[in-house]
Amino acid sequence: MSTPIPILSAEACIPPLQAFIPHKPRMASLSLVCTAPTINPAAGRLCPSFPSLLKYRAPDSHRALWTRLSPNVMPLSWKTNRPLSKVRSHLPIDELANLACPILGSLSFPPHANATLLPEQASLPPHDTITNAYKVLRGRTRLLLLEEWRRLALPPPYYTFPLSLTPHPFIGLGKFIAGRIHQMRAQNSYLAAHPAWSSLDVPKHCPRCGEEEETFSHAILRCQSASFPREPLLQGLTRVGPDSPLWTDKDLLQALAAFIRATATNYPPDMFPSLSPLPASIVFPSSPISPPAGLFFSSPLCAI
Numbered sequence: 001m002s003t004p005i006p007i008l009s010a011e012a013c014i015p016p017l018q019a020f021i022p023h024k025p026r027m028a029s030l031s032l033v034c035t036a037p038t039i040n041p042a043a044g045r046l047c048p049s050f051p052s053l054l055k056y057r058a059p060d061s062h063r064a065l066w067t068r069l070s071p072n073v074m075p076l077s078w079k080t081n082r083p084l085s086k087v088r089s090h091l092p093i094d095e096l097a098n099l100a101c102p103i104l105g106s107l108s109f110p111p112h113a114n115a116t117l118l119p120e121q122a123s124l125p126p127h128d129t130i131t132n133a134y135k136v137l138r139g140r141t142r143l144l145l146l147e148e149w150r151r152l153a154l155p156p157p158y159y160t161f162p163l164s165l166t167p168h169p170f171i172g173l174g175k176f177i178a179g180r181i182h183q184m185r186a187q188n189s190y191l192a193a194h195p196a197w198s199s200l201d202v203p204k205h206c207p208r209c210g211e212e213e214e215t216f217s218h219a220i221l222r223c224q225s226a227s228f229p230r231e232p233l234l235q236g237l238t239r240v241g242p243d244s245p246l247w248t249d250k251d252l253l254q255a256l257a258a259f260i261r262a263t264a265t266n267y268p269p270d271m272f273p274s275l276s277p278l279p280a281s282i283v284f285p286s287s288p289i290s291p292p293a294g295l296f297f298s299s300p301l302c303a304i
Contacts, residue, residue: 193214
């Protein structure tokens with residue numbers, strides 16, 4: 001397998017572990033500060049200076065039970081970043097609250113996500129407002145995860161598709177077809193312009209039409225040998241890059257899957273040894289072409 005690991009991670013929508021590890025404490029911090037102290041005992045142990053719509057806090061004597069600090073170590077404010085000096089340090093609960101600082105931004109108070117459970121709901125904003133604010137904060141946390149992902153694992157310049165935390169819609173097309181698409185997006189496929197490291201001397205021109213290099217866009221949009229099935233299936237589609245509507249439109253994805261089946265685009269060569277010109281049974285199949293059982297993978301990414 002010669003596909004770069006950052007591309008595999010991007011196609012699978014799974015951030016690297018180095019980016020995901022700091023994301024989990026941030027989510028725990030957001031859950032803590034957005035829960036009312038009357039509901040969550042841990043939130044009741046936040047320092048009195050932490051902003052909240054509900055003022056209840058545990059006494060400092062109770063907070064001292066969470067210190068685990070030496071007697072000569074002074075605790076810091078929850079707003080202070082972790083210091084290098086060992087003379088002053090956070091209480092564990094304050095250090096967790098500190099992780100929420102970049103998420104809260106300029107908010108005066110964190111929204112209480114479980115507002116419907118509060119007995120004093122009349123003193124709080126409407127529930128819809130609180131729910132929407134909490135969703136915005138969760139969105140900010142996901143953006144921080146994406147920024148960390150981009151910083152740690154940049155895909156090669158030729159891979160231009162954006163990073164996503166949500167599975168790509170085309171994965172629902174089935175393992176085999178999704179695998180064909182994964183390969184072509186990663187530029188590590190059976191297309192002539194995407195040679196593997198073991199076949200660098202293979203000509204890059206399309207073996208079917210011979211007009212230009214057999215890239216992803218050529219095979220889907222321009223190859224003349226596949227013009228007959230392309231007209232009814234992909235009429236109006238002009239690009240397959242990151243900005244193409246193809247990747248979000250369910251009907252277009254279904255049409256792309258039908259086109260790949262009809263033309264055997266990016267199929268393993270040993271499935272159809274002679275594809276130029278295309279046999280009539282492939283261009284106009286009486287039933288959808290199904291790959292042999294041995295070519296079904298446990299995951300579409302196994303084909304990359």
